Amino acid sequence: MRTTDVVTNATRNAFRSKLRTTLTVLSLFVGAFTLTLTTALGAGVNDYVSRQVATVSTGDALLVTPAASADSSEGPTRFDPDGRQQSTQPNPLGSGTLLNADDLETMQGIDGIERVEPVRQVVIDWVAPADGTEEDRYELDINPSSSLGRSDLIAGEQLDDGKGAAQIVLQDEYVDALGFGDAESAIGETVELGYTDAAHVARSIEAEVVGIARTSLFASGAGVDASLTDVVSEAQAIPGQPEAYVLAVAHLDGPGGGAVTEEDIRQVKAQLADADLTGQTVEDQLGVIQTVINGIIGVLSAFSVIALLAASFGIVNTLLMSVQERTREIGLMKAMGMSNGRVFSLFSLEAVVIGFLGSAIGALAAIGLGSLISSALAAGPLADLPGLSILLFDPVNVLAVILVIMLVAFVSGVLPARRAARQDPIDSLRYE
Amino acid sequence: MTSSPAPGAPPVLRAQALTKTYGDGQSRFDALKGVSLEVHRGESLAIVGKSGSGKSTLMHLLALLDRPSTGVVEIDGEDAASAPTRRINRLRNERFGFVFQQFFLTAQQTVLENVTLPLLVAGVAPRERARRGLAVLESLGLADKARNRANDLSGGQKQRVVIARALVNEPDVIFADEPTGNLDSTTGEQVEDLLFGLQRERGITLVVVTHDDDLAARCDRRVTIADGLIVGGADR
Ligand SMILES: Nc1ncnc2c1ncn2[C@@H]1O[C@H](COP(=O)(O)OP(=O)(O)OP(=O)(O)O)[C@@H](O)[C@H]1O
Numbered sequence: 001m002r003t004t005d006v007v008t009n010a011t012r013n014a015f016r017s018k019l020r021t022t023l024t025v026l027s028l029f030v031g032a033f034t035l036t037l038t039t040a041l042g043a044g045v046n047d048y049v050s051r052q053v054a055t056v057s058t059g060d061a062l063l064v065t066p067a068a069s070a071d072s073s074e075g076p077t078r079f080d081p082d083g084r085q086q087s088t089q090p091n092p093l094g095s096g097t098l099l100n101a102d103d104l105e106t107m108q109g110i111d112g113i114e115r116v117e118p119v120r121q122v123v124i125d126w127v128a129p130a131d132g133t134e135e136d137r138y139e140l141d142i143n144p145s146s147s148l149g150r151s152d153l154i155a156g157e158q159l160d161d162g163k164g165a166a167q168i169v170l171q172d173e174y175v176d177a178l179g180f181g182d183a184e185s186a187i188g189e190t191v192e193l194g195y196t197d198a199a200h201v202a203r204s205i206e207a208e209v210v211g212i213a214r215t216s217l218f219a220s221g222a223g224v225d226a227s228l229t230d231v232v233s234e235a236q237a238i239p240g241q242p243e244a245y246v247l248a249v250a251h252l253d254g255p256g257g258g259a260v261t262e263e264d265i266r267q268v269k270a271q272l273a274d275a276d277l278t279g280q281t282v283e284d285q286l287g288v289i290q291t292v293i294n295g296i297i298g299v300l301s302a303f304s305v306i307a308l309l310a311a312s313f314g315i316v317n318t319l320l321m322s323v324q325e326r327t328r329e330i331g332l333m334k335a336m337g338m339s340n341g342r343v344f345s346l347f348s349l350e351a352v353v354i355g356f357l358g359s360a361i362g363a364l365a366a367i368g369l370g371s372l373i374s375s376a377l378a379a380g381p382l383a384d385l386p387g388l389s390i391l392l393f394d395p396v397n398v399l400a401v402i403l404v405i406m407l408v409a410f411v412s413g414v415l416p417a418r419r420a421a422r423q424d425p426i427d428s429l430r431y432e
Numbered sequence: 433m434t435s436s437p438a439p440g441a442p443p444v445l446r447a448q449a450l451t452k453t454y455g456d457g458q459s460r461f462d463a464l465k466g467v468s469l470e471v472h473r474g475e476s477l478a479i480v481g482k483s484g485s486g487k488s489t490l491m492h493l494l495a496l497l498d499r500p501s502t503g504v505v506e507i508d509g510e511d512a513a514s515a516p517t518r519r520i521n522r523l524r525n526e527r528f529g530f531v532f533q534q535f536f537l538t539a540q541q542t543v544l545e546n547v548t549l550p551l552l553v554a555g556v557a558p559r560e561r562a563r564r565g566l567a568v569l570e571s572l573g574l575a576d577k578a579r580n581r582a583n584d585l586s587g588g589q590k591q592r593v594v595i596a597r598a599l600v601n602e603p604d605v606i607f608a609d610e611p612t613g614n615l616d617s618t619t620g621e622q623v624e625d626l627l628f629g630l631q632r633e634r635g636i637t638l639v640v641v642t643h644d645d646d647l648a649a650r651c652d653r654r655v656t657i658a659d660g661l662i663v664g665g666a667d668r
C-alpha cells in the first residue's frame with residue numbers, strides 16, 4: 001500500500017463513524033483549547049516581564065538590601081544602638097529593615113564594587129504645572145529606584161544624574177492632566193512638586209520634565225534624579241536620627257576595569273552575604289516574579305494535560321472499537337498480502353488524524369476566543385499596563401501544542417493499532 | 433487458451449503430510465491428520481467433504497493464510513515455510529485470488545473500491561487501479577454498478593463483485609471457498625460458468641471448496657476429505 005493511500009484511507013476511516021470521531025475530537029478539543037490558552041498566557045506575561053527587564057536593567061548594578069533577619073534566639077531582640085532602623089513605610093524593593101551608614105561603608109570596601117549609591121525614600125505630595133493653581137495639583141508617587149533604572153520611554157530621555165539640575169520622568173497619564181498637548185511637547189517643561197518636610201511645613205521644588213514613560217509593572221511611579229531626592233530627603237529627614245536608606249545600588253566594575261562577568265557578580269554577592277546584606281540584580285528580582293508566573297502557568301497547564309490524558313483514553317477506546325468493527329476488513333487486507341507494518345500505520349495514522357483534528361480545531365478556537373478576550377482586557381481592566389498582551393499566540397507554541405497532541409494521539413493509537421496488526425487473518429475471516 | 437503443464441514442471445501447489453492441530457490440552461483438536469496432494473497449473477480441483485471435515489482448513493494452508501502444524505506446502509516446488517513473510521505477502525497479493533465463503537465486502541465503499549482492494553494493497557497508483565478495476569467489472573457485466581455502494585447490490589451481483597476482486601490482480605491461482613454456497617441455483621450456475629470460463633480462457637488454476645456435488649462434478653479433479661484425511665480422489 002502506498003504511503004499516500006495509507007494517509008487518505010486513515011483519514012477516511014476516521015470519518016466512517018462520524019459521531020464517534022466527533023466525540024473523541026471534542027474531548028481532545030478541550031485539552032488543546034486550554035493548553036493553547038495557558039501557553040499563550042505564559043508567553044504573554046513572560047514576554048511582558050522580560051521586556052520590562054530590558055527596560056529596567058542596568059546591566060552591572062546590584063540592588064543591595066539588608067538580609068532578611070535570621071535571628072533564632074528566643075524572645076525580643078536586644079537593642080543595638082548601632083543597629084539598623086526599621087522602615088516606617090512599606091517599600092516594594094527593600095525589606096522592612098533599612099540600611100545605615102555602616103552598611104554603605106562596608107559595601108564601599110568590597111572588592112569589585114566601584115561605587116555605592118544609597119536610595120532614600122522620599123514622599124512627594126503633589127505635582128502641578130509650573131504656573132498652576134491649587135486646582136491643578138495631582139498626587140504623585142515616586143519610584144524609589146528610579147534613579148538607577150531605565151524607564152520605558154515614550155518621549156524624551158532617561159534621567160541624567162550628572163547634570164545636577166532637578167529632573168523628572170513622568171508617567172504618560174500625567175501628560176493630559178498637567179495640560180501638555182502631547183508627550184513630546186511636555187519635554188523640557190517645568191513642573192512643580194510639593195512635599196512636606198520633617199517639621200510639617202509644606203514646601204515645593206521645581207523640576208524639568210526630561211522624559212515621559214509608559215506605566216510599567218515594576219517601576220510604578222515617577223522617576224526623579226538624585227539631586228532632587230537629595231533635597232527632598234534632607235528636608236524630610238527627622239533631625240537627630242541617623243541616616244537610613246531603603247536600599248543601595250552598588251555599581252560593579254570588572255577586574256582591571258573590564259566587563260562585569262557572572263562570576264564577578266557571584267563573588268560580590270557572596271561578600272555582601274557575609275556582611276549580612278543581600279545583593280540582587282534587577283534580573284534576579286524579576287526572575288522571582290517569572291518563577292511565580294511560570295508556577296501558576298504550570299498548574300494551569302497541568303489541568304489541560306489531565307484533560308488530554310482523559311482524551312487519550314477516549315482515543316484508545318474509539319480505535320479499539322474501530323479495530324473491532326473492521327476485524328474482517330483487516331483480515332481480508334492481510335489475506336491479500338498487506339503487511340503487519342502497513343496495518344499498524346493505517347490505524348495509528350487514524351489516531352493521528354483524530355489528534356490533528358482535535359488539536360487544530362482546539363488551537364484555532366483558542367486563538368479566536370483568546371484574541372477577543374485579550375483585546376477586551378487590554379481595553380478594560382488591563383488598560384493600565386500598556387504593552388501587555390495577556391495572551392500571546394506564538395506560532396511556534398501553537399504548533400508545538402498541536403504536535404504534542406498528535407503525539408499523544410499516536411501513542412494512544414499504538415495499543416489498538418498493534419492489536420490490528422497482530423490479528424491473525426484466519427481468525428479475522430472466521431470472525432462473526 | 434489452454435495450458436497443459438510443461439512436462440517435468442513442478443506442480444503449482446504441493447502439500448505433503450499436512451497436519452493441523454487447533455488448541456491444546458482438553459480442547460485439542462486435529463483438523464487435518466496428514467493430507468498430501470498436488471495441484472497442477474491450469475487445472476481445477478474440487479475439495480469436497482462433510483461440514484467440519486477440514487476443507488477450509490486445508491484451503492487456508494494451501495493459500496499460505498495459515499501455517500501447518502507439521503508438513504510442507506510447496507509453491508512451484510519451493511518450500512513456503514522457509515520463505516520470508518514479505519515474500520509470502522507478495523505472493524498472495526500478486527499470484528493468488530480469493531473468494532471466501534462470505535462476501536467480505538466493505539459496505540460503505542463503492543463497488544470499484546472493493547474490487548480494487550488487492551491493487552490498493554499492492555501499491556498500484558489510483559488511476560491505474562480505477563482503470564483495471566473498471567476493466568474487470570466490465571468483463572463481469574457490472575460496469576454500470578462501479579460507483580454504487582457495495583451494500584446496495586443483490587446477492588448474485590455481490591458474488592460477481594467478489595469474483596471481480598479475486599481477478600483484478602490477474603492471479604495464477606484462485607481459491608474459492610463455497611463460491612455458490614449462498615446463492616440460488618440459477619445465480620450459482622452463472623457464477624460457476626464464470627469461474628470455469630476464466631479457468632479455460634486464462635489458464636487460471638482453480639481450487640474450489642464445496643459440498644455441492646454438481647459443482648464438484650464440473651471440476652477436472654476432486655478430493656474428498658473426511659475427519660481430516662483424504663478418503664478419495666478421483667480424476668474425471
Ligand atoms: N480456530 C479453531 N480452533 C479450534 N477448532 C477449529 C478452529 N478452526 C477450525 N476448527 C475446527 O476444525 C474443523 C475443521 O474446520 P473447517 O473450517 O476446515 O471445516 P470445513 O470442512 O470447512 O466445514 P464447512 O463445510 O462447514 O465449512 C472443525 O471441526 C472446526 O471446528
Ligand SMILES: [Mg+2]
Binds near residue numbers: 488489609
Ligand atoms: Mg468451510
